[in-house]
Amino acid sequence: MKRIVISIVIASASAVALFFFLRAVFSGELILNPVIVENLGPFSVRWYGVMIATGIIAAYLLGRRQGLKEGIKEDYLIEGVFIGIVFGVLGARIYYVAFNYEIYRGDFWSIFRTWDGGLAIHGAFFAALLVTFLYVTFRKKADLKFLQVTDIFTAVLPLAQAIGRWGNFTNYEAYGSPTDLPWKMFVPLRYRMPGYSEFEYFHPTFLYESLANVVIFAVLYWYLGKRKNYGEVTALYMVLYSIVRFFVEGLRLDSLYIGQSEVRTAQAVSVILLVVGIALFIFSRYKGEQVKRVS
Template sequence: MKDKVFFNILMFSVISFFLISLIILPRSFSGEWYFSPIMLQIGRIEIRWYGVLIALSILLATFIAEKEAKKEKIDEDDLFTAVSLGIIFGILGARLYYVIFNFDYFSGNLFAIFKIWQGGLAIHGAILAAFLVVFLYTKIKKNCSFTFLQGLDLFTFVLPLAQSIGRWGNFFNHEAYGAPTNLPWKMYIAPQDRMIGYESYEYFHPTFFYESAWNLVVFLILFYFIRNKRKSYGEVTALYLILYSIGRIPIESLRTDSLYLGNFRVAILISIILIILGIGLFFYLRKKRKNFEIKE
């Protein structure tokens, strides 16, 4: 009964998300409404939409992970310690990853490294950092109530929901948009927010919305899978790596602000690697199920 109520609340949230999108996006994409990145300003203190949405995404993801952790009889202290460390080092990893691939800019603007509220977090850096935190926590913590793969499943199970919400921070920052387009759902970008080389264009692909919608779909798939189809710990993680990366590749190919390694988009290269790793991990876990099977 509790699962049914929880699922109904979740579906209500998803439907509300799309209804709000239908109200806001048409006027915003046409240029009739153009939101400020600043949600509230008190004196010199600025509260930005980007930071608020990132915080909201973390809180909601943690709440859902906690519900699943209780079903798996994971100790609450273990969960929140791991979550706290994961959040801290995930944000640091996301920023460090972004800074490394934009080092030419940040080397001459060192103070800008700390202005994460203005954007500039790379999800692949957050994933790598969080994976490392979970691994170290399960190895160092004596009698940890969850295994490495079990912890990763809880993290990757809710991660796409957090990503889906967090992408709206890009919307309010007027960043992470795609190439110019004249499609019916084109998004207006004001001159001051256009990338160098695109000053003469007005409308662009709303790639933030493409990824937000795709991440929401991935979350719903993983939600169903972890409750009904998972046979071994780690399978949810494998599916996340595959599904998220499949969506990221075409979306990234449209972006105007990609991080590059030589002539290659870093996110696409990483996504291809993650798809291969995810497929390999999934079949390995199914083959070695007895070593990683779910504890009832």
């Protein structure tokens, strides 16, 4: 009982502190510095990287817990996660650069400066799916099922996304269109998108998506232990996140576009994943392989 009370007090104090912190930043009273430590040799430590790393670690710890429950050996968990992280980051960067090629064409080395931002979650998702498929196919000793692994991955992925979005916050990126809503966010002039220099306040779309991802994580992680067949959680992630991303993306000013069209890449991909997710859930629920419980 004492631990519960202490946890409630800490959580309440943290929530209050976060509220006043956000109010100061959103009003423009406090301007964030995206760099924590500068001139650390040839590198700098940025909040963006810290948030991404924190999200990955938190997701790994929870995914590891579920994986062990399902009888996956820890050696394979560590090996698979390491490979997945490496190729997930590569996929996220390649996807982003591919749809922003004009920006990087004149400065090749800037492609590797991921600490400045520029990772696309859809690229990481597709890369992770591909690596997972290859891993379970060729690492036969691990005795893993593709949809078993993707279920665990997609159950904890929203938590990593929710934390990672705060890296966008510290970089003053991934914000939305101008607004006068009470929760509007001040964006310093040097971070405003071209054509929006006269506006000061914008939709904090990073916050919208972060909060939505917390809810998605809570739902999926709860459902993970109750699913009937492999693939159900993977499908639900595709459906739930696609709905959120479609609407949030419509507010953003920094969207990636398909060629010279007016079609936002993330919205198009979200529609595709939504349809695939619905089909996968129906298939998994009624024709999928039953989850094997480990006593």
